[in-house]
Amino acid sequence: MKNDTKTYNIDVHHVTRIEGHGNIRINTRAGVVEEVKLCIVEANRFFESFTRGMLPQEIPWVVGRICGICCVGHQLAATKAVEDSQGITVSPQTVLLRKMFNESQFLQSHVLHVYFLAVPDFVGAPSVLPLASSHPEVVKRALRLKKLANDYTAVMGGRVIHPMSNTLKGWRKLPDLAQIEQIRDRLLAAVPDVLETIAIVKTLKIPQYERETEYVSLKHPDEYALYDGDVFSSDTQKAVPVRNYRWVTNEFTVPHSTTKWSRWHRDSYAVGALARVNNNFAQLRPEAQGVAETLGLKVPCYNPYMNNVAQVVEIVHCAYNSLAMMETVLNGGLQAEDISHTPVAGRGFGAVEVPRGILFHEYAFDETGRCSDANSIIPTSQNINNIEQDMKAFVPQMLPNMSKEELTLHMEMLLRAYDPCISCSVHMLDVEFTD
Amino acid sequence: MGLTVVGIGSRYARDDAVGLALVEALPTVFSGCAVVTLLWENADALTLAHDLLELPGPVLIVDCADMGLAGGAWRFFAMQDVSLHPHQSTVSTHGVGMAEALAIAQALGFGHPVHLFGVQPFDLSPCPDLTPEMQECLPVLQEALVAAVDRLVRS
Numbered sequence: 210m211k212n213d214t215k216t217y218n219i220d221v222h223h224v225t226r227i228e229g230h231g232n233i234r235i236n237t238r239a240g241v242v243e244e245v246k247l248c249i250v251e252a253n254r255f256f257e258s259f260t261r262g263m264l265p266q267e268i269p270w271v272v273g274r275i276c277g278i279c280c281v282g283h284q285l286a287a288t289k290a291v292e293d294s295q296g297i298t299v300s301p302q303t304v305l306l307r308k309m310f311n312e313s314q315f316l317q318s319h320v321l322h323v324y325f326l327a328v329p330d331f332v333g334a335p336s337v338l339p340l341a342s343s344h345p346e347v348v349k350r351a352l353r354l355k356k357l358a359n360d361y362t363a364v365m366g367g368r369v370i371h372p373m374s375n376t377l378k379g380w381r382k383l384p385d386l387a388q389i390e391q392i393r394d395r396l397l398a399a400v401p402d403v404l405e406t407i408a409i410v411k412t413l414k415i416p417q418y419e420r421e422t423e424y425v426s427l428k429h430p431d432e433y434a435l436y437d438g439d440v441f442s443s444d445t446q447k448a449v450p451v452r453n454y455r456w457v458t459n460e461f462t463v464p465h466s467t468t469k470w471s472r473w474h475r476d477s478y479a480v481g482a483l484a485r486v487n488n489n490f491a492q493l494r495p496e497a498q499g500v501a502e503t504l505g506l507k508v509p510c511y512n513p514y515m516n517n518v519a520q521v522v523e524i525v526h527c528a529y530n531s532l533a534m535m536e537t538v539l540n541g542g543l544q545a546e547d548i549s550h551t552p553v554a555g556r557g558f559g560a561v562e563v564p565r566g567i568l569f570h571e572y573a574f575d576e577t578g579r580c581s582d583a584n585s586i587i588p589t590s591q592n593i594n595n596i597e598q599d600m601k602a603f604v605p606q607m608l609p610n611m612s613k614e615e616l617t618l619h620m621e622m623l624l625r626a627y628d629p630c631i632s633c634s635v636h637m638l639d640v641e642f643t644d
Numbered sequence: 645m646g647l648t649v650v651g652i653g654s655r656y657a658r659d660d661a662v663g664l665a666l667v668e669a670l671p672t673v674f675s676g677c678a679v680v681t682l683l684w685e686n687a688d689a690l691t692l693a694h695d696l697l698e699l700p701g702p703v704l705i706v707d708c709a710d711m712g713l714a715g716g717a718w719r720f721f722a723m724q725d726v727s728l729h730p731h732q733s734t735v736s737t738h739g740v741g742m743a744e745a746l747a748i749a750q751a752l753g754f755g756h757p758v759h760l761f762g763v764q765p766f767d768l769s770p771c772p773d774l775t776p777e778m779q780e781c782l783p784v785l786q787e788a789l790v791a792a793v794d795r796l797v798r799s
Contacts, residue, residue: 321690338744338747341747348751349752351690352690352752356691356694356695368686369686369688
């Protein structure tokens with residue numbers, strides 16, 4: 210088809226099942242791209258306002274409710290920020306348990322995204338339901354891995370969704386060592402499932418598209434940064450402390466989005482699995498580095514579709530890293546700690562990596578120890594701008610060789626590749642073409 | 645294989661916990677036959693699909709269900725007698741429900757009969773207790789559930 214015949218009006222309306230809605234709008238006329246927009250029309254949820262007047266101990270449990278998928282990450286980022294505000298330093302035991310807790314969430318979320326959202330695209334299935342009939346072993350494996358990761362979270366936090374065991378200064382109820390041992394044994398037994406996951410992902414045909422991007426993630430001198438570190442840019446190869454996170458996010462508004470957008474050294478930046486792997490590859494577990502090589506992920510990688518592959522690399526990293534942390538806990542045991550605390554005035558900052566990227570929390574407390582100010586910036590709001598920039602670069606590149614259907618599919622896949630909270634809804638899009 | 649009765653719900657969303665409350669109070673022997681009772685709390689639907697595959701025989705799910713009835717009303721039916729519509733295009737991180745969980749499990753080979761004892765909620769707002777109205781209904785609901793289980797065990 211000749212390029213100059215391509216007049217498309219693509220309106221992917223209501224990318225739903227997020228906390229709000231988003232639309233994809235693409236208009237081309239006679240082969241010329243006139244408009245590419247990712248419109249976010251989600252409503253404010255006012256969680257930051259909810260926290261005002263609360264005591265420091267209450268906040269992590271409340272803000273964990275921001276998301277059912279990233280509840281662990283919100284709780285940990287808030288816990289760290291509140292502890293920072295209160296001048297609390299936690300023990301190595303608590304840090305270790307929190308790292309395990311966080312990685313359990315990575316395993317849950319990445320398995321869910323790779324198998325239930327991404328893989329159906331690549332095998333031509335509209336969702337996991339037909340995939341269950343055509344590839345039952347794949348779906349059974351996914352369910353087994355998801356169940357294992359869920360149980361890991363429950364052992365660490367007391368329950369799968371919105372766990373309650375973690376608190377300021379430590380653990381309200383320490384995880385049970387016998388249960389950790391069971392999870393360790395199940396994780397070891399799950400290695401064949403993980404290897405099969407790698408084999409499946411290796412067969413997927415990843416779209417070939419690249420756009421040089423600024424990747425932002427936490428960075429830590431001693432480890433692959435998921436729980437702690439400074440905020441690092443691939444552009445400058447430098448990091449800033451978490452307390453200066455507003456230098457990074459530089460939030461601004463655009464008329465077609467109720468979500469604030471972010472930018473740092475360029476028009477936009479990306480966070481998430483690919484950003485982390487790009488920035489911290491050398492600190493991945495050797496097993497995960499090997500998987501990256503097997504799957505053709507060479508850093509720096511500028512193909513956003515490879516974020517799914519980076520998620521698989523992180524599944525392997527978290528599985529082996531968790532096994533090592535479990536051994537440490539099982540060998541050393543756990544000691545009850547004093548978690549009492551009298552609130553004081555102060556302001557604090559916290560950040561953790563969650564599956565979709567860096568999550569920032571900030572809280573201030575007045576002289577009565579009550580929360581007077583709060584701020585939370587989630588990964589999706591940092592990524593939205595970059596997704597639109599990717600779409601703007603992708604459409605003119607691919608327009609000459611793609612039909613409307615192919616273009617729409619690739620836009621949806623691009624959105625899903627980032628695994629934003631809105632990705633969960635892209636499968637239920639009604640796609641409307643008006644020629 | 646014997647019947648497994650599964651109570652599903654969350655204890656933090658008022659009447660969503662009614663299935664848990666009913667199954668917790670259920671006897672485990674009916675007409676001389678042992679009935680296995682399970683509580684699946686706060687489980688996401690993919691976990692439900694996984695756990696259904698582990699069940700060895702017929703299952704009765706006791707759950708709060710929006711059936712367009714008055715609060716506290718109940719219905720007992722075989723899944724095959726109703727039309728659940730798993731949304732082929734909507735399966736997603738946040739969008740997997742009971743219908744999808746059943747559909748996934750069945751596509752993966754779960755072939756045992758499934759019955760549902762559904763109770764219409766009064767209120768599902770975030771709160772750890774059943775509504776007072778639902779608590780008043782519990783004796784009637786318990787009696788109806790016992791009769792339903794007894795019927796399944798005898799059949």
